[in-house]
């Protein structure tokens with residue numbers, strides 16, 4: 475996968491209020507990087523794989539959380555605090571997953587588990 479495209483996509487997903495506008499914002503290149511089977515739809519599995527890859531890529535010291543320094547290239551402070559629900563200045567994996575999962579559910583308006 476293309477790391478830059480993936481990380482840009484992640485930043486957009488994490489930063490956006492709703493993933494629906496997010497998908498529209500993704501460039502074709504970023505969407506292609508996430509759409510593993512290239513069918514033009516984003517399945518929950520593809521989304522999870524992308525989400526997992528992006529977390530590992532951002533977590534530079536591999537301690538399982540994203541600190542401010544690690545997240546800074548992708549999120550501004552307000553966006554960071556929005557994802558950091560318990561305000562401990564770290565985005566834990568569960569906080570991250572919850573945010574990404576919420577975004578996916580919001581975007582999947584017809585509930586078929588695919589984004590298009």
Ligand SMILES: [Ca+2]
Nearest residue numbers: 509511513515
């Ligand atoms: Ca697909």
Ligand SMILES: [Ca+2]
Nearest residue numbers: 533535537539
């Ligand atoms: Ca870390």
Ligand SMILES: [Ca+2]
Nearest residue numbers: 558560562564
């Ligand atoms: Ca936290």
